[in-house]
Amino acid sequence: MATLRNKLGPYCxxxxxxxxxxxxxxxxxxYGQIKNSCLDCHSALPDPLEVSQEKFxxxxxSQKGLTCASCxxxxxxxxxxxxxxxxxxxxxxxxxRKHIPELCGTCHSDPAYIRQFNPSLRTDQLxxxxxxxxxxxxxxxxxxxxxxxxxxxxxxxxxxxxxxxTVNPVNVANTCSRCHSDSGYMKGYSIPTDQFAKYSTxxxxxxxAVRGDLSAPxxxxxxxxxxxxxxxxxxxQNVCSNCHTFQAQMYEKSSHKKAFQSAxxxxxxxxxxxxxISHPTDAKLGTGPDAVCMQCHTPGDACDQAxxxxxxxxxxxxxxxRGANQVLGVAESSGMEVSEARLAQDxxxxxxxxxxxxIHSFRTDLVDQDIQAGLKIASKNLQAGKNAMIExxxxxxxxxxxxxxxxxxxxxxxxxxxxxxG
Amino acid sequence: MSPLRNVRxxxxxxxxxxxxxxxxxxxxVPLHRLxxxxxxxxxxxxxxxxxxxxxxxxxxxxxxxxxEAFESVQYIMTQVQFGWLIRSIHSWSANLMIFxxxxxxxxxxxxxxxxxxxxxxxxxxxxxxFLVMGFGFSGYxxxxxxxxxxxxxxGTEITGQVPIIGKPMMIFLRGGEEVTGATLTRxxxxxxxxxxxxxxxxxxxxxxxxxxxGISIPPKLEVQWTANPSAKREMKFFPNFMLRELMAWxxxxxxxxxxxxxxxxxxxxxxxxxxxxxxxxxxEWYFLFMFQTLKxxxxxxxxxxxxxxxxxxxxxxxxxxxLLPFLEGAHPSRPKRWITGLAVFALAYMAGMSVxxxxxx
Numbered sequence: 168m169a170t171l172r173n174k175l176g177p178y179c180x181x182x183x184x185x186x187x188x189x190x191x192x193x194x195x196x197x198y199g200q201i202k203n204s205c206l207d208c209h210s211a212l213p214d215p216l217e218v219s220q221e222k223f224x225x226x227x228x229s230q231k232g233l234t235c236a237s238c239x240x241x242x243x244x245x246x247x248x249x250x251x252x253x254x255x256x257x258x259x260x261x262x263x264r265k266h267i268p269e270l271c272g273t274c275h276s277d278p279a280y281i282r283q284f285n286p287s288l289r290t291d292q293l294x295x296x297x298x299x300x301x302x303x304x305x306x307x308x309x310x311x312x313x314x315x316x317x318x319x320x321x322x323x324x325x326x327x328x329x330x331x332x333t334v335n336p337v338n339v340a341n342t343c344s345r346c347h348s349d350s351g352y353m354k355g356y357s358i359p360t361d362q363f364a365k366y367s368t369x370x371x372x373x374x375x376a377v378r379g380d381l382s383a384p385x386x387x388x389x390x391x392x393x394x395x396x397x398x399x400x401x402x403x404q405n406v407c408s409n410c411h412t413f414q415a416q417m418y419e420k421s422s423h424k425k426a427f428q429s430a431x432x433x434x435x436x437x438x439x440x441x442x443x444i445s446h447p448t449d450a451k452l453g454t455g456p457d458a459v460c461m462q463c464h465t466p467g468d469a470c471d472q473a474x475x476x477x478x479x480x481x482x483x484x485x486x487x488x489r490g491a492n493q494v495l496g497v498a499e500s501s502g503m504e505v506s507e508a509r510l511a512q513d514x515x516x517x518x519x520x521x522x523x524x525x526i527h528s529f530r531t532d533l534v535d536q537d538i539q540a541g542l543k544i545a546s547k548n549l550q551a552g553k554n555a556m557i558e559x560x561x562x563x564x565x566x567x568x569x570x571x572x573x574x575x576x577x578x579x580x581x582x583x584x585x586x587x588x589g
Numbered sequence: 590m591s592p593l594r595n596v597r598x599x600x601x602x603x604x605x606x607x608x609x610x611x612x613x614x615x616x617x618v619p620l621h622r623l624x625x626x627x628x629x630x631x632x633x634x635x636x637x638x639x640x641x642x643x644x645x646x647x648x649x650x651x652x653x654x655x656x657e658a659f660e661s662v663q664y665i666m667t668q669v670q671f672g673w674l675i676r677s678i679h680s681w682s683a684n685l686m687i688f689x690x691x692x693x694x695x696x697x698x699x700x701x702x703x704x705x706x707x708x709x710x711x712x713x714x715x716x717x718x719f720l721v722m723g724f725g726f727s728g729y730x731x732x733x734x735x736x737x738x739x740x741x742x743x744g745t746e747i748t749g750q751v752p753i754i755g756k757p758m759m760i761f762l763r764g765g766e767e768v769t770g771a772t773l774t775r776x777x778x779x780x781x782x783x784x785x786x787x788x789x790x791x792x793x794x795x796x797x798x799x800x801x802x803g804i805s806i807p808p809k810l811e812v813q814w815t816a817n818p819s820a821k822r823e824m825k826f827f828p829n830f831m832l833r834e835l836m837a838w839x840x841x842x843x844x845x846x847x848x849x850x851x852x853x854x855x856x857x858x859x860x861x862x863x864x865x866x867x868x869x870x871x872x873e874w875y876f877l878f879m880f881q882t883l884k885x886x887x888x889x890x891x892x893x894x895x896x897x898x899x900x901x902x903x904x905x906x907x908x909x910x911x912l913l914p915f916l917e918g919a920h921p922s923r924p925k926r927w928i929t930g931l932a933v934f935a936l937a938y939m940a941g942m943s944v945x946x947x948x949x950x
Contacts, residue, residue: 502853504666504673562674566850573843580836588829 295394365443404434417527487545494552508551616826629693636686643679653777655770658733677849702805708914727780734857881946
């Protein structure tokens, strides 16, 4: 059998292999990259034509392999500007605002195409957009309304899950406010422009922006995103009930629902407002400046009496929980083990929260049921705290007696030592 | 003949009881203005006995295991009759024992009681001090509360910094890569079997050496008393000194009872390995000076990792401390003040660093 041999020495062969490896490794990353000559010029052009390489590489489309030509047409592989931007090559130039939703929709409404990149991404955005106030107005020729790029940005468009994305839940309110808080821009639409200012003071904003709770609502949670529209007056509770399920169930069966419907009042919003929803306190049931019941009801009527009952019941339970907490706190600071009662305090607090939710039924018997359950637990915890304090006093008495016994023993020993040494 | 004499006579007939306790009868304690330091060793022994007794009582209810340990200690604190007292005394006594052991060690240093012929007494005493700290470290984890869990995590991590043997040692201590229920079972074993066994043997050796070599006299006083034997003052160990020691034990018992009744030992919150460590977590006070020092060492000292350097330096200091009597030289009669200076520095450093560590964030 013949053996083929070359004239390379072993060291030379090894070096050749290493060199070949380096070349292959160097070529591999370049393979598959598509040439995008547009950026060669546009990265050097002034705004608004400027699109830097750095900016475009941040764009999710660029990361998925799309180029400028994917939206603008033309031949991005040609270094000759005339060929690259020739109408023959399908170059469209700057996309007219009114055509942007349709252009985005060519891919984003095609499930087969989108599936290649993200099988779970929805493809109904364009359809929804057409039903939105924005979409309907655009179709009617109003180009001031928001199109895809206004909210999602352009050329540096990021996935909504990216915290830097303009449509990330944390940034949505700011994005909407760019138009909706601009009174000059919104002139002629006859809608208020204080939504963002109010939302910024709301309990929802605090949860989302301050506490970082991404489940807290922002503009799109209630209004929808692509199909954005204000919820109808009689549908408000449907929006709120997505999160506030129990309150909505209670309200559905309550006398208030019928009353509000017949008066064309917007459900939850009547008592809680909409964009500027503040943290609800028991003062809403009172008669002070934060009170809401007495805005409609007459002092002294049956509803006013029920209101007063609700408020005093909640106040009694709140006081009972605080009282038990105080005694348990003193017992704890005295070194007594009251962790079980401390844990049970959570159950009492749960009852208080449940009673506050049950208020939405506007039924005194149901609310009283929760309050009584809470009072029972709080009273048991208070007793546990008092028992701990009694036990503490017993311990101290026992200590006193023991110290007296020890002192007597010491005196006895001292006398004995004196006697044997005397 | 009284029943007690009958028993004694019975024992003497069979085991030579009188001969056995004859050295105790002859044993004396030097009397001088610093004699009260002699009580510290006895108080430490008393606290150790308290530890053994309360530890045995706690064993009746304590269940080692990540799912049961915390609940069993909670049960001891809330349901078991006087359980709170036993556990609080066990915890307070442990801390007081470490304090008195340190105080005893420094008194031995300042009174020069480590010198020839008592080198081995010193060595056994220092090993006992290390064992006592081991008791503290292993016992701290047993209630399986958050602070204990993370303190053990940090403590064993520091052990893991020792070059070469650190990682295997850490895995041995933890019973795996992480602090888990396996660590708790292991620490329980160390705490109730290994350490008590070693400590009992060493305490017996320590006491035997004290008995054999007698109680040391401060060098200056020894010179005076040798020159003028009539100035020598001493007290019989039994019963005179023993009765005084008993008084000290009663005082210690009163202090323990008061601490346990007024400040019952806290139970804390059950350990949850999945929550982040509480901010500013610190070890027990007797490890604080080492912990704070390690925190202050820069991350890199020349080319060595700061923490590794710190652990190595503390290890070396521990070894030198153990061998201190042998470092003083062959002529202990010659005035040597450097060990006293070192002891003063060590005491000031430990106290200063502990206070700094306590208040540092």
